[in-house]
Amino acid sequence: MKKVCIIGASGKLGQYLVQHALNRGYEVVGVCREQSVAKLDRFQGRITLIPGPTNDREVIRRAVDGCDGVLTVLAPWGVQQYATGTAQAVLDFAPPDARLIFSCGWHITRDGQDVYSWKLRTFVKVFGAIAKFLRFADLDDQVEACRRIFASATQWTVVRGSDLEEGESQGLPVWASHVGDPLLASNLTRRIDFALFMVEALTNDELIQESPAIAGNTHAPSSPPS
Numbered sequence: 151m152k153k154v155c156i157i158g159a160s161g162k163l164g165q166y167l168v169q170h171a172l173n174r175g176y177e178v179v180g181v182c183r184e185q186s187v188a189k190l191d192r193f194q195g196r197i198t199l200i201p202g203p204t205n206d207r208e209v210i211r212r213a214v215d216g217c218d219g220v221l222t223v224l225a226p227w228g229v230q231q232y233a234t235g236t237a238q239a240v241l242d243f244a245p246p247d248a249r250l251i252f253s254c255g256w257h258i259t260r261d262g263q264d265v266y267s268w269k270l271r272t273f274v275k276v277f278g279a280i281a282k283f284l285r286f287a288d289l290d291d292q293v294e295a296c297r298r299i300f301a302s303a304t305q306w307t308v309v310r311g312s313d314l315e316e317g318e319s320q321g322l323p324v325w326a327s328h329v330g331d332p333l334l335a336s337n338l339t340r341r342i343d344f345a346l347f348m349v350e351a352l353t354n355d356e357l358i359q360e361s362p363a364i365a366g367n368t369h370a371p372s373s374p375p376s
């Protein structure tokens with residue numbers, strides 16, 4: 151792994167992705183919206199930035215050129231199929247042998263075998279309906295984006311995050327194939343570790359065409375005693 155592209159680099163998750171990728175010595179190309187470029191000032195001179203909407207196919211085509219890996223923050227903002235447009239462009243333009251890592255939430259299911267709490271089901275239903283009504287986000291867009299990724303023959307991994315929080319790293323999150331696995335009892339992941347898992351996935355062949363559901367490793371030494 152030499153060169154990676156980070157799509158959605160200016161967001162909270164994206165900035166951690168940039169840091170982890172630089173820590174590993176990767177050459178980094180970042181894509182973010184024009185108005186968010188300043189959020190990446192501290193990386194100036196260390197990354198190549200391509201400003202633009204992440205569902206702009208020309209922007210993505212240029213950004214992923216020659217990359218061995220692409221880390222994509224899938225964000226279902228607005229009601230113009232933003233996440234689907236982003237995912238499709240990455241699938242279409244990334245080099246065929248590139249590792250493609252996408253982020254989403256636990257609510258995405260690949261095979262319908264995930265077991266959800268009533269709380270998560272209610273949240274998705276209520277938040278999804280309100281967000282769509284107010285036209286600021288469309289959860290179905292992320293569902294469609296992932297459906298296309300799951301159907302693709304590329305070397306993808308869809309990392310499904312639990313609830314997120316800020317804080318120091320607790321180490322690499324644990325993962326399971328399905329939500330509901332007792333391993334994922336904590337239901338909380340530090341954002342910095344979500345990003346760590348995505349960057350580690352770039353070089354973990356075990357995760358090719360997998361959709362791991364992750365949760366913080368609460369047994370890691372850095373966590374306070376319970």
Ligand SMILES: NC(=O)c1ccc[n+]([C@@H]2O[C@H](COP(=O)([O-])OP(=O)(O)OC[C@H]3O[C@@H](n4cnc5c(N)ncnc54)[C@H](OP(=O)(O)O)[C@@H]3O)[C@@H](O)[C@H]2O)c1
Pocket residue numbers: 157158159160161162163164182183185186189223224225227228232253254255256310311312313314341
């Ligand atoms: N938040 C949670 O609790 C949670 C839980 C599970 C999984 N996840 C997943 O984690 C990932 C990152 O989530 P996050 O909450 O940490 O968000 P984030 O990284 O802060 O932001 C996500 C991206 O959305 C962009 N964005 C924000 N508003 C936008 C708009 N109106 N139009 C277009 N792009 C916009 C941001 O770019 P700018 O810098 O340009 O604003 C950023 O690149 C997502 O894939 C999400 O599904 C989140």
